[in-house]
Amino acid sequence: MDTIGIAMVGYGMIGRVHSLGYRDLPLYYPGQFPAPRLAAVCTSRPETAQAAAQEAGFAAWTSDLNALLALPGVDVVDCCVPNDQHKEVILAAIAAGKHVYCEKPLAMNGAEAREIARAAQVGGVHFGMTFNYRFIPAIMRARQLIESGALGQIYSYHAVFYHSGYQDPNRPLVWRMRRERSGGGALVDLGSHIIDLMRYLLGEYEMVRCVTQTYVKERPVRAGSNQLAPVTVDDAAWLQARHATGAFGTLEVSRYATGTLDDLRFEIFGRHGALRFDLMDPNWLYYYDASRPAEPLGGERGWARLETVQSYPGAASPPARTVLGWTRTHAENQAAFLRAVAAGQEPVPGLIDGLRTQFVLDAAYASAESGEWVTVETE
């Protein structure tokens, strides 16, 4: 396999970001793995497909999914469409024997996700998920430290993903505010990221309890319109979670967190150490080593701001010590996927990660309705 042909389905904001990744990877890791080849792009209309191809350098374009899948040189389908179209696109790709790279969330709910997972297993294709925050060097370091036992027994954690910008009630309804299109609100959009991260770092969830809230119940159907339509998703959600290890966590998401931009943060407390991370200050992992001496005026205890800014191991660019941006984490997620595909291995994050996150979302929404603790499904 000399190059890996990428066929992208959907080319909105996230399609553009994935395209950047494919274009940049050869300069980040020159000669290190089969280069992605931008084979084709498919969007809902011919004119947007053509524009996307021209902009990002795809060799072909179409508005017909089946035509896309029939093109020669397509190895991977990159699924960048809205959530309610995931299942259709992915099942078609699998049926055509294509590997899949899927922007989170995997599907609209656990049932759909399970259907996709079974099809992928039967189809024998490689399946990668975008959970790009796993690829922040600080997060990778956090996982190393936890796996090494540096924190010991995990007592508890607090994790949030806060956005703002929905405060204005005149902001019109978009598909993300309609459950039938998105599968859920802030909990799906933001929550899926921190749910995956805490599972990546701390292991499986056992049960969750959740409260959700919708602050603005109706919005204009379009900008300036007097016609209102109901918002059918959550604007904010608060979870309590128990993990299989006994760790207890609280997770919060909101689109009404005034003063935040892209505030994914967590704090993890263990018997022998603790960790802190903040996506708005992403170049560092804060680590507290409680095994260091603590006596007054000779002590060495304190939060260390670990230098995880130093680029990725083996990367030729950007130069070490320069700060990294958000798009770089997508490229690294894609690199991990392409390496796995080239090596014939299961990509990580992959199907199981998409599936399990979906099960936690299902349990959270069920709890928000019942007011009870809900056990998280496992398969």
Add this chain to the structure above:
Amino acid sequence: MDTIGIAMVGYGMIGRVHSLGYRDLPLYYPGQFPAPRLAAVCTSRPETAQAAAQEAGFAAWTSDLNALLALPGVDVVDCCVPNDQHKEVILAAIAAGKHVYCEKPLAMNGAEAREIARAAQVGGVHFGMTFNYRFIPAIMRARQLIESGALGQIYSYHAVFYHSGYQDPNRPLVWRMRRERSGGGALVDLGSHIIDLMRYLLGEYEMVRCVTQTYVKERPVRAGSNQLAPVTVDDAAWLQARHATGAFGTLEVSRYATGTLDDLRFEIFGRHGALRFDLMDPNWLYYYDASRPAEPLGGERGWARLETVQSYPGAASPPARTVLGWTRTHAENQAAFLRAVAAGQEPVPGLIDGLRTQFVLDAAYASAESGEWVTVETE
């Protein structure tokens, strides 16, 4: 009233801190209100009482509460004993017609608190509570901003009070780990502070839901002992709270928050603004004004670190612009109490604040048992 005679009951760590406040106030506010006079101190044993008097400058000492209350020149009883002795001391003081200044929490539970409140009303004495964090200039400024409407509708908040230091299972049992002495664990000790603060800033609680955890279930009865006794209080607690205004909050306390020292922090999200505070960085209030222009490259939005370090209005010392320490907040709490007593007004924080905090604690513990939302009593 030229001076106000203080009789302190109990002289442990907190008695010493209150004493510092009484000694310092005349230099903070020279000539501004009736100076506290250290009339007498009462502890459980004559020798500790005498040592306390000598150290802090009390004019008299005794180990007999009734003797203390019979001394001439005692205007105020400052209650610094462990929680399970509050009721007895306070009721005796009220019966003797003394004003009371009480270290939090008011009592062991809501029932005791209610009994105290009725006695104080009948007795007609002034009653002040120590909720010293209300007197951090940054918190005072937060209250000003919220009252001015700068934040608009409050959507949600997150507040924590994290300590560490209980991780070692060989740390022996102390009275704070026995419910019959303390009334509760981290939730009482740390939680009462943030429960009061959020009420001070955001108004009354309507209902709460709570999970508690005890990590180390048995501990040595004393240092080095092989004999273990059960820990009967919570090590950590996680609350969800609904306020009367509709604001939703999450509150967390822990004595197992590795890497923390005295980490009282909160973040409040409102329609038009937001606030952040951190007790380990106490000289600033972080304020986000969402009404400022936001357009790219001309914007003025961003968290402002308000200069609340500038001492207290009217204070002669320390000089403005120098940072303040934790003990200063106690002195300021005492100043507010003494000013109220001298003016014949109800001290704030006072009985109602002690009482309401106790009701939230009761509701939280009830919820931790039942797993349900529990409505907070109001009187």
Add this chain to the structure above:
Amino acid sequence: MDTIGIAMVGYGMIGRVHSLGYRDLPLYYPGQFPAPRLAAVCTSRPETAQAAAQEAGFAAWTSDLNALLALPGVDVVDCCVPNDQHKEVILAAIAAGKHVYCEKPLAMNGAEAREIARAAQVGGVHFGMTFNYRFIPAIMRARQLIESGALGQIYSYHAVFYHSGYQDPNRPLVWRMRRERSGGGALVDLGSHIIDLMRYLLGEYEMVRCVTQTYVKERPVRAGSNQLAPVTVDDAAWLQARHATGAFGTLEVSRYATGTLDDLRFEIFGRHGALRFDLMDPNWLYYYDASRPAEPLGGERGWARLETVQSYPGAASPPARTVLGWTRTHAENQAAFLRAVAAGQEPVPGLIDGLRTQFVLDAAYASAESGEWVTVETE
């Protein structure tokens, strides 16, 4: 002009970074200006040139500068060679009628820079410089604020660019440690950036005074060698500077600043406001508005962390509110250059900026020898 053909000379670390920029720009600003076309690359040896072409997607490659300049479709020469080769490459490019985009510093010294400037003026080509830090949104905002008069009279500033990593005396000699190859040490490499930035923000320099230091005077000629050769450049330098406006500044650079990575920071004090910036926390500009009310407990003064993270005006990607990385600033510098070339305008930063920075460097080195204040040349 539909596309702009780029011929790159030199393809080391910085050539790769410039290539990333050219590849990414069409997705940052789709359809907004003539797209860069990677026409050809020239390095010292055929095999490295071929590898560079393959990696970055240049259409042609060569190790012969004249052959490169003779290729059809070359509009711009991007100069990415070491400092001592700048003059030769640039003069040849100008002679061939090519526009030039030059990585800083412009040349080895002021005399060379002046020669280049004259040739460019005679040749009538557009000349752009890489001073990529000008393109950090926070710096762009700083310039806006200063130009708007928000700071008033500038009293003084402090600016540093600290690196580390030279502490080990066994680190072998490289071209950056030899004056005849580099034109100078830390002052040239790091200093040129902050010298340009302070000129960009605060106007022309009038005179400077400088101390330089070389900590390790001899180093192995190559890794592991016993043969030592002299280090002929500065490891650190400390400048005092007077600007034409009367502002006084101190500038510091070091490659021995233990604990730093890419620490470009400054603090500017004006009559009515102040600014702070730190490249290791690059997504914010810290701004202090001294015109806001300051009275105790009603004050609004304090450092505001302006949200300059919100991407570039008009940029389609990355999405607003996500943090940006270091390479993005290079792409933006290239975008400004390409826009100017397409519009037939003088690029900014351009020749004058390269030239003036060189004059400050000359004056600083002269002062380091004489111990006196040295007036900065202006043309």
Add this chain to the structure above:
Amino acid sequence: MDTIGIAMVGYGMIGRVHSLGYRDLPLYYPGQFPAPRLAAVCTSRPETAQAAAQEAGFAAWTSDLNALLALPGVDVVDCCVPNDQHKEVILAAIAAGKHVYCEKPLAMNGAEAREIARAAQVGGVHFGMTFNYRFIPAIMRARQLIESGALGQIYSYHAVFYHSGYQDPNRPLVWRMRRERSGGGALVDLGSHIIDLMRYLLGEYEMVRCVTQTYVKERPVRAGSNQLAPVTVDDAAWLQARHATGAFGTLEVSRYATGTLDDLRFEIFGRHGALRFDLMDPNWLYYYDASRPAEPLGGERGWARLETVQSYPGAASPPARTVLGWTRTHAENQAAFLRAVAAGQEPVPGLIDGLRTQFVLDAAYASAESGEWVTVETE
């Protein structure tokens, strides 16, 4: 010696702060050293002296220095008068056989300081200086680390003490702006602190070079007056310094540093480690240990925020883990002095520290006039 009788001369802002210290010390260190006894206070007028005595609890008061010195029970004279009166007060105290505790600076200049030093030596009294920043736990820890060799060879440092508040040209002239009263401006007032600190941490100065600036040359003689008088001191000063060890430092002071409050900060770079401190964030020492492993994604390097907030060794109050305020550092400076007096030892900081700081100030002012490097006197 059961108690140590304190006679304070001068009771302005700093006299009040020293008084707080004497009053608080018995509760910080119960029973640990001879308690200070507030014997008498002397100010320029009887009525202010009486008010001071009443406020702070001095047993006696007078406006006659000789009367003060003749009082029984006076062991120590605490010199809190303006700089130009230091010599007279101190020489009288020494002549009367009293120990001296002197607020910085020691005198108006090196000549006066030398005269005082000789008199103290002849008189055989103990002499303590107030350099209270030495007693911030973070600074004490910095000294420990440097003395332990943790930083290795010191390359360079940058230290500042920034104030603001003089920007308004209508602010009237005070004694601090008149050289004949103060001995100098920002350099004396703020500079003496960082000059002492860098000497305390890094050893003796060898030579300095200095630039000073006066921004507002004339000011109203009193608030609202049209009559202007010249400002005869520096508003800001920039030093370059070489220490005997070869370390090179830059020191900056300003009263026009907009946006600062009490910003004493430094950053020290050594071969094996580095330190940072900021007085506005005084509860931590930032320490970088370059001996820790640095490889990507397994590294442990990074700035550690050492927990120096944990109160003072042996202190009974405030409780460990609570943040300390500025006045506490004065109390600790006084404690060190009183312990030395009680033990019959030379107080540290003492005469030599006052003297050497004065010599650096002299050299800096000489350099500001000559433009040359000036060697610092040593005795």
